[in-house]
Amino acid sequence: MSDIPEPVRREVRQEANFGCAICGNPIIEIHHIVPRSEEEHNDPERMIALCRNHHELAGPQAEGITPDQLYEYKKDPYNSDLVDYDFYFESETPLVEFAGCKCQLRDLDEMSILSVNGEDLVTMSYSDGVLQFSARLYNQEGDLVAELNENEWIAYTEDVWDLTYNGNQFKIWHDKRDIGIEIRYNSDTDRLFMRGNFYKDGALVRATPSKIVFPGNNQVIGCTFIDCGGALALSTK
Ligand SMILES: [Zn+2]
Known part of the structure; x- marks a missing residue:
């Protein structure tokens, strides 16, 4: 198990409406925007839900996605609402x-x-x-x-x-x-x-x-x- 406390994981997932903040993929990983090699933390303000691909692009060696961009995605995630989430069901009983x-x-x-x-x-x-x-x-x-x-x-x-x-x-x-x-x-x-x-x-x-x-x-x-x-x-x- 990862050592991120469950309430923090939930907050990070909910903030992005249960998908990658960049593309909406429902299978996510949790990324520390401020890397833990720099500072040991589990502060949801500096964490974000990303799919594996975007997690790699946001990694410390990557040049693709900057921390500033990640903070923007946190404010305005791809799944703007729960209804954008494909595994969200309006059905009562799937x-x-x-x-x-x-x-x-x-x-x-x-x-x-x-x-x-x-x-x-x-x-x-x-x-x-x-x-x-x-x-x-x-x-x-x-x-x-x-x-x-x-x-x-x-x-x-x-x-x-x-x-x-x-x-x-x-x-x-x-x-x-x-x-x-x-x-x-x-x-x-x-x-x-x-x-x-x-x-x-x-x-x-x-x-x-x-x-x-x-x-x-x-x-x-x-x-x-x-x-x-x-x-x-x-x-x-
Ligand atoms: Zn993604």
């Missing part, structure tokens, strides 16, 4: 389809979507129309290599990741495509589709919107969450 499970979302704080061997690998929160995702991404060796923490991307290794976003979907894939998560929203049908590959305790769990496959060729198809109170809980052992 339907999530994942691993053959259908789940009608209601306004609630946090919900576990996929739990393997007792650990939540995918959770989402849906509150005031804002949908945020968390995911824990392990490699086959069992190391936590990256995570999504309420849409904030945190990578722990030098591994190469492909993060793409366009309008109604985002995709996060490890360069070997062995680990990753994708989420797509269809506004016509008011449905969210999720898929992903996850390792847990060395076992690969592959989930599509319609089914989930895990070691031993066990397949789970077509379960239905009645009230989404619990996760799809699997044991690979």
Whole structure:
């Protein structure tokens, strides 16, 4: 985990209406405009939400984006309002389809979507129309290599990741495509589709919107969450 306190992260995300302050991408990293190599701080006045690309362009070695420009983006972020945010739902109850499970979302704080061997690998929160995702991404060796923490991307290794976003979907894939998560929203049908590959305790769990496959060729198809109170809980052992 990063050492930025949760209230500070929330303030920085909210200020930019839950997207990169420059381009609106919902998968963000938190950038210290005053670098912590200069001053150890977690002062939201001198921090900003940026996507990974813009974070790199704003980095200390980069010549692209100046601190002055970043302060301007803080005042006038790309998502000028929540309604500009693509994972903001005017719908009361979007339907999530994942691993053959259908789940009608209601306004609630946090919900576990996929739990393997007792650990939540995918959770989402849906509150005031804002949908945020968390995911824990392990490699086959069992190391936590990256995570999504309420849409904030945190990578722990030098591994190469492909993060793409366009309008109604985002995709996060490890360069070997062995680990990753994708989420797509269809506004016509008011449905969210999720898929992903996850390792847990060395076992690969592959989930599509319609089914989930895990070691031993066990397949789970077509379960239905009645009230989404619990996760799809699997044991690979
Ligand atoms: Zn950006």
